Amino acid sequence: MAKHIILEANGNVGVVTLNRPEKLNAWNTDMRNEIIAALTNFNADPAVGAIVMTGAGERAFCAGQDLEEAHGFDPARVNEWMSEWENYYAVLRGLSKPLVIALNGTAAGSAFQVALLGDIRVGHAGSRMGQPEINAGIPSVTGPWIMKQMLGLSRTIELTLTGRMMEAEECHRIGLIHHLVAADQVMPKAMEIARDLAAKPPVAMRLDKQRFCEMSESGFHEAISAGRRIQVEAYSTGEPARMMEEFFRKRGRSIA
Numbered sequence: 001m002a003k004h005i006i007l008e009a010n011g012n013v014g015v016v017t018l019n020r021p022e023k024l025n026a027w028n029t030d031m032r033n034e035i036i037a038a039l040t041n042f043n044a045d046p047a048v049g050a051i052v053m054t055g056a057g058e059r060a061f062c063a064g065q066d067l068e069e070a071h072g073f074d075p076a077r078v079n080e081w082m083s084e085w086e087n088y089y090a091v092l093r094g095l096s097k098p099l100v101i102a103l104n105g106t107a108a109g110s111a112f113q114v115a116l117l118g119d120i121r122v123g124h125a126g127s128r129m130g131q132p133e134i135n136a137g138i139p140s141v142t143g144p145w146i147m148k149q150m151l152g153l154s155r156t157i158e159l160t161l162t163g164r165m166m167e168a169e170e171c172h173r174i175g176l177i178h179h180l181v182a183a184d185q186v187m188p189k190a191m192e193i194a195r196d197l198a199a200k201p202p203v204a205m206r207l208d209k210q211r212f213c214e215m216s217e218s219g220f221h222e223a224i225s226a227g228r229r230i231q232v233e234a235y236s237t238g239e240p241a242r243m244m245e246e247f248f249r250k251r252g253r254s255i256a
Contacts, residue, residue: 049198
């Protein structure tokens with residue numbers, strides 16, 4: 001039984017709800033493994049035609065990587081760590097069924113990346129998105145690869161180096177949020193879109209999704225390879241751990 005997510009089959013739509021609201025739904029390894037299993041199962045279920053992913057609570061879709069887990073990261077584990085992310089992103093990219101992201105709040109860092117790997121995004125005025133990893137001393141590799149495809153190089157550089165979070169209106173204006181609705185309409189709208197997509201011809205849907213994956217496959221593998229090299233160098237300096245400690249200290253919390 002899943003511990004960190006809630007699963008529901010709503011007619012022909014599978015719903016995955018990230019359920020660590022006390023951590024702003026930030027994921028750790030166990031939670032990501034649960035999400036991978038849920039997406040894989042829904043994708044293989046002939047009764048499911050589309051999938052919706054959202055977060056519990058009103059503050060965040062997901063705050064990205066749980067920094068308490070990332071703080072103690074051992075550079076010697078980089079290959080294993082990047083393989084875990086490669087698997088997670090490969091599952092998202094390889095779905096034959098459409099994935100709708102219902103942004104109930106903030107999507108930051110790796111959660112921003114996962115949201116962009118979805119097919120259609122629905123948000124409200126309080127939905128913020130961005131790549132703030134630099135503020136934690138973590139270099140961004142997969143994030144810029146995904147953003148460049150969506151936004152081009154100029155804006156990717158600006159977002160990566162500043163680490164700023166974009167408000168919903170900006171996200172909507174530049175096409176990252178497709179539908180901007182009232183907060184209480186995010187899930188209804190996401191479900192409406194998912195049901196519409198689930199009713200499309202399944203073979204054409206599968207082949208369209210397959211082709212989108214093929215178009216960016218070489219870039220995906222290059223980004224993972226670069227991540228292995230870059231994260232070893234970054235974590236070996238101790239800078240990420242120092243910046244995370246400062247992050248928690250400013251919030252009156254200690255970290256082991």
